[in-house]
Amino acid sequence: xxxxxxxxxxxxxxxxxxxxxxxxxxxxxxxxxxxxxxxxxxxxxxxxxxxxxxxxxxxxxxxxxxxxxxxxxxxxxxxxxxxxxxxxxxxxxxxxxxxxxxxxxxxxxxxxxxxxxxxxxxxxxxxxxxxxxxxxxxxxxxxxxxxxxxxxxxxxxxxxxxxxxxxxxxxxxxxxxxxxxxxxxxxxxxxxxxxxxxxxxxxxxxxxxxxxxxxxxxxxxxxxxxxxxxxxxxxxxxxxxxxxxxxxxxxxxxxxxxxxxxxxxxxxxxxxxxxxxxxxxxxxxxxxxxxxxxxxxxxxxxxxxxxxxxxxxxxxxxxxxxxxxxxxxxxxxxxxxxxxxxxxxxxxxxxxxxxxxxxxxxxxxxxxxxxxxxxxxxxxxxxxxxxxxxxxxxxxxxxxxxxxxxxxxxxx
Numbered sequence: 001x002x003x004x005x006x007x008x009x010x011x012x013x014x015x016x017x018x019x020x021x022x023x024x025x026x027x028x029x030x031x032x033x034x035x036x037x038x039x040x041x042x043x044x045x046x047x048x049x050x051x052x053x054x055x056x057x058x059x060x061x062x063x064x065x066x067x068x069x070x071x072x073x074x075x076x077x078x079x080x081x082x083x084x085x086x087x088x089x090x091x092x093x094x095x096x097x098x099x100x101x102x103x104x105x106x107x108x109x110x111x112x113x114x115x116x117x118x119x120x121x122x123x124x125x126x127x128x129x130x131x132x133x134x135x136x137x138x139x140x141x142x143x144x145x146x147x148x149x150x151x152x153x154x155x156x157x158x159x160x161x162x163x164x165x166x167x168x169x170x171x172x173x174x175x176x177x178x179x180x181x182x183x184x185x186x187x188x189x190x191x192x193x194x195x196x197x198x199x200x201x202x203x204x205x206x207x208x209x210x211x212x213x214x215x216x217x218x219x220x221x222x223x224x225x226x227x228x229x230x231x232x233x234x235x236x237x238x239x240x241x242x243x244x245x246x247x248x249x250x251x252x253x254x255x256x257x258x259x260x261x262x263x264x265x266x267x268x269x270x271x272x273x274x275x276x277x278x279x280x281x282x283x284x285x286x287x288x289x290x291x292x293x294x295x296x297x298x299x300x301x302x303x304x305x306x307x308x309x310x311x312x313x314x315x316x317x318x319x320x321x322x323x324x325x326x327x328x329x330x331x332x333x334x335x336x337x338x339x340x341x342x343x344x345x346x347x348x349x350x351x352x353x354x355x356x357x358x359x360x361x362x363x364x365x366x367x368x369x370x371x372x373x374x375x376x377x378x379x380x381x382x383x384x385x386x387x388x389x390x391x392x393x394x395x396x397x398x399x400x401x402x403x404x405x406x407x408x409x410x411x412x
Contacts, residue, residue: 050399051079058392059264060359062090063376065396066290067404070369071302073294074407082259082377084269092291095245095258096375097274099353101360102248102286103214105296107149107336109221109233111316118224121146125216128223131183133216135198143203145220148213149335150324155186155210156199178219185212207331211283214336218282229282240309241295246288248281250274258287259377261357269378272357284355290373293362297371301364321349321366354379361397370408372400 055063061084066076078090113119124142125133133143135154147153184190186197199208218229225232230248238246247253261272299306300321303314323332323339332339339349347367353360359379364371374397 047399047403048079051396054392054396054399055080058376058378058389058396059269060376060378060393060396061262061269062094062259063374063396064090064092064094064096064290065372065374065400066092066294067400067407068294068298068301068371068373069404069408069411071298073291073298074411075403076290076294084260084262085271090259093245093257093289094375095253095287095289096360096377097259097261097284097355097358098286098288098293098360098375099284099355099358100211101293101351101353101362102282102284103336104300104351104362105233105237105286105336106214106218106221106282107320108237108296108300108312109229110145110149110217111312111320111335112236113221113224115313115316119145119220121149125220128220129216130179131187133186135203136188136195137198137200138202141203145217146324146335147204148217150333151207151209151213152204152324152333153210153213154199154201154203154205154208155213156196156208178215178222182212182216182219186216207325207333209331211280214283215280221282237296237311238292240311241292241299241306243288243292243295246286246292248285248287250287253287259375261355262378263356264378284353290375293373297362297364297373301366301369301371359393361393363397363401365401368405368408370401370404372397372404374400 051063060080062078062080062082064076064078064082066073068074076092078092078094080090081087082090082094082096114121119128122144125145125148126143135141135143138154141154143153148155181192185192187193188195197212199206201208221227221232222229227235230252233248234252237243245253245257250258255274258274260274262269263272264270295306299309299311300317304310304312304317320335321337321339322334324334325332334349336351337349338351340347348363348365350361350363350371352362357377357379359376361374362371376393
């Protein structure tokens with residue numbers, strides 16, 4: 001452990017050396033316009049060495065990443081092998097399981113229906129569901145759609161983890177999902193119910209991250225649109241944004257291009273099969289690439305528009321990126337987005353994603369019109385990477401943001 005910490009300190013210093021030629025390049029570009037290609041090549045080589053060193057410490061077999069500046073992808077790259085057995089190198093087009101980053105898509109799909117006037121954010125969800133949904137501890141309190149979007153419905157952290165997040169190999173249909181599974185899981189007389197499903201707090205009172213809440217929202221998309229959830233997303237988000245290698249279903253994708261999920265334990269990588277996760281798929285089972293997802297992210301950074309295609313109104317996008325919280329909340333959350341509104345100079349939104357064999361981070365800094373996407377295919381089965389592994393992954397994110405800042409300066 002001490003050796004790894006020392007390594008992080010050393011490479012933390014090394015990153016200054018890595019970027020110093022680029023920093024000089026910026027000065028020369030603006031003042032004399034004499035930056036040499038060899039200097040830039042050296043800077044990129046040093047940067048790659050730094051990222052690969054951090055990947056070894058973080059035990060990431062592969063990552064795919066991209067930088068967006070001023071609504072354009074200015075850099076993208078893959079590192080390592082997304083399939084270790086067959087030594088397949090990661091690229092910007094490698095497909096990764098998104099885990100909770102999937103929620104950004106689900107929220108966007110629902111807000112498209114909001115713009116059509118099919119519901120109001122303060123509507124009681126029971127206005128649309130075929131069963132009655134109430135927190136048994138507060139049976140007279142409405143649970144609104146806005147509460148579900150912002151994780152403040154009083155649904156608690158997912159209990160019965162093995163059941164709620166169950167998955168099956170391949171891509172079979174599950175006839176009991178979304179109904180009657182949701183009713184059986186969420187209501188007191190249901191066969192899959194546990195009292196821990198609900199918190200003691202009133203709906204709207206406090207933040208509780210609950211994946212099953214976004215499963216409800218995916219079901220609401222189906223009820224309001226009359227379409228299968230994945231087919232709706234394909235027609236109204238993926239196809240318009242030319243996200244042709246993106247889906248909540250494995251059957252739509254070339255599985256040979258999908259990153260193999262890995263656990264790392266005692267010097268060995270253990271592969272998971274590429275499962276189709278269905279019980280709460282609107283919350284976690286999207287698969288996409290940094291290339292495809294960049295189209296969606298640019299739309300959110302650009303008032304709902306990518307490549308002259310609008311998927312949302314600007315006012316709706318702004319509403320989704322505002323934190324909804326109470327003084328008791330530890331975390332801030334918008335509608336499908338993790339949010340840090342301006343406070344002590346910090347202002348960003350995005351989403352993280354963690355699952356056995358999956359570790360992703362999407363971060364947007366709107367005041368700089370800049371974002372970084374990082375997808376990777378390793379996280380241990382208990383979702384508990386060691387502190388040094390988590391720190392190394394954060395360093396990767398910081399390094400790419402530093403590169404983004406430099407590219408942003410060059411573009412200005």
